[in-house]
Structures are given as C-alpha cells and as structure tokens.
Amino acid sequence: MNTKTFLVSGLIGGIVDWLLGWLFYGILLADxxxxxxxxxxxxxxxxxxCLTFGFFVSYIFNxxxxxxTAATGAKAGAIIGFFMGLNASLFNMALVKGVTYQMFAIDLVVSIILAAxxxxxxxxxxxxxxxxN
Known part of the structure; x- marks a missing residue:
C-alpha cells in the first residue's frame, strides 16, 4: 500500500464526506x-x-x-454506505427517542449516496x- 496515496485520498474523501454531510443534513434535510x-x-x-470515514474507505480501496476509478469506487462506496448506514440507523432506532421508520429509511438512503x-x-x-493500478 502506498502511504501517500492512502493519506491524500483519505483526507480528500473525509473532507468530501464532511461537505456532503453539511449539504444533506445541515441544509437539505435540516428541517x-x-x-x-x-x-x-x-x-x-x-x-x-468524517475524516475517519475517508481514511476507512481509502484503506479498504488501497x-x-x-x-x-470513480465507477468502481462508487459501487464499493455504496455497499460500504449501506452496511454502515444500516448499522447506525438500527442503533439510532433503538436508542434515540423520536426516530421514525421514515427517518430511518431516509438516513439509510443518504448514507448510501454519501458513501458512493x-x-x-x-x-x-x-x-x-x-x-x-
């Protein structure tokens, strides 16, 4: 594994995750x-x-x-996002008051899109x- 590639792609991936999270959760779905x-x-x-997620994806990919490639990365990212989103959504459903099935589903879809x-x-x-490569 090339350490420079891991670090640079992980950092950029983490920043993209942070910006997209702000866009989706902070603006589009804020209400x-x-x-x-x-x-x-x-x-x-x-x-x-977000940086942790970027480095996690980078580590797996590298x-x-x-x-x-973008296509292969998006496919693998969507699969990772599905399982991580499902995990987080199930825990939120169990432990956070007020979480509905609709919120569960929307959060899972957003997790898949962000990770892709x-x-x-x-x-x-x-x-x-x-x-x-």
Whole structure:
C-alpha cells in the first residue's frame, strides 16, 4: 500500500464526506432531522468522524481492493454506505427517542449516496496518484 496515496485520498474523501454531510443534513434535510448543538466540540467530532470515514474507505480501496476509478469506487462506496448506514440507523432506532421508520429509511438512503460519492472521489484520487493500478 502506498502511504501517500492512502493519506491524500483519505483526507480528500473525509473532507468530501464532511461537505456532503453539511449539504444533506445541515441544509437539505435540516428541517427533517434534529440538528446537533452548535459547539466547537460538536464540530470537531463531526469533522473527525468524517475524516475517519475517508481514511476507512481509502484503506479498504488501497490495501485490499486496489480501487482506482470513480465507477468502481462508487459501487464499493455504496455497499460500504449501506452496511454502515444500516448499522447506525438500527442503533439510532433503538436508542434515540423520536426516530421514525421514515427517518430511518431516509438516513439509510443518504448514507448510501454519501458513501458512493466519497468512494468515487477516493477512487479518482487513487487513480490519479497511482496510474498503474
């Protein structure tokens, strides 16, 4: 695994995840989902979580799957997003008051879309940095 490719694609993937999360949850679905308390701690934790996801996808793509195209990255990202979104949505349904089946479904769909886009971006970056893949 090329460490530089892992770090760059993971960082870019994490930033894309953060920006898309802000767009989807902070703007497009702001009236539908409860908004977190605005604090430095909240924003740092959200950014750290998004970067963690970017590095997670980058690690899988670089270490195990050698994914270096947008199409393959989007497909793999969608699968990752489905399972991670399903996991998080099931826990939210069980533990957070007020979560409805409709919120569950919308959150799962958004998770798949976000992860597919992050996967495509990580795949593109991997292809640009490692053209031999």
């Amino acid at each position: 539908y989902f409860p908004q977190p308390a605005e604090s430095t701690k909240t924003m740092v934790c959200i950014l750290a979580g 270490r195990w799957a050698q994914i270096s 886009i992050v996967g495509a971006v990580v795949g593109i970056v991997n292809g640009k940095l490692n053209p031999n």
